[in-house]
Amino acid sequence: MSRQDLPHTFKLMTVWLLVGLVIFLGFKAWEREREASRFQLAGQTIVLTRGADGHFHWPGRVGDIEVDFLVDTGATSTALPQALAERAGLTPLGTVRTQTAGGTANGFAARADITLDGGVRADRLMVAVLPNLGAPLLGMDVLGRLHFSQKPGELRIEAKE
Template sequence: MPHTLKLLTIWLLIGLVIFLGFKYWERERQSSRFQLAGEVVVLTRSDDGHFHWPGRVDGVAVDFLVDTGATTTALPQALAQRVGLKPLGSITTQTAAGTAQGFVARTDVTLEGGVRANRLMVAVLPDLAAPLLGMDVLGRLHFSQKPGELRIEPNP
């Protein structure tokens, strides 16, 4: 029995080292998608083919999907409830998945790199998978795209 226990312990330790190594690699890869070079924010395309910009909604950390096709910044209803957003009115909107019912609310959005949108009117949609950063925020900035990279800077 002691020999079997030793082998099991060794394999468990090897598995733990591999698991922790993978988690470390995953965290480093995630953090390298966002870079700040002076006032220029550089976003690197993620494995899902999209650009993600870390930020906060009323102080709650979120990972925004940059969506130049979205007129308005949109939040999943679960996030809006967690933040405590109050509905200001109902909306019907067109999304990539079709027509969606939701509500509008006001919130403060802060993005890594110092970009802020105070009291931003956002759409809250029940079936939205991730927060979308729309042109209501992006339109205030200057952005350019290279293969695999999105560069964002304040408007001159």
């Protein structure tokens, strides 16, 4: 390789690195836009669009921690992963044993302040905290306070009057 080849090779590598960076940043922007479009507020109606995983997700917070709740109309109560509960500073109030899709799970009960995008709140909600839960589940203890209807790929939610 001569001295003249090095600048040409360096230029080609730089161009390919820049192309790769542009593709990566474009993908990340597309991904962020797709996630943001799953939640919309249309007046007083919250519209959730089914995610790529086939589930509805509702962004919100447990205390000050941002989370993406999985809407679970088959769950009686809201459940949180133990790692999230610890980050949010939740205090165990006693043990719980619950039935999940994966079988029986042991954990603890705690009270949590839940805030969902669109203005829905559940203060001091009793939640189940489970060590092996993959994602926070929003159960009927919160959803039952709301009126919701489903169309293919869309869940519309309104406060009950």
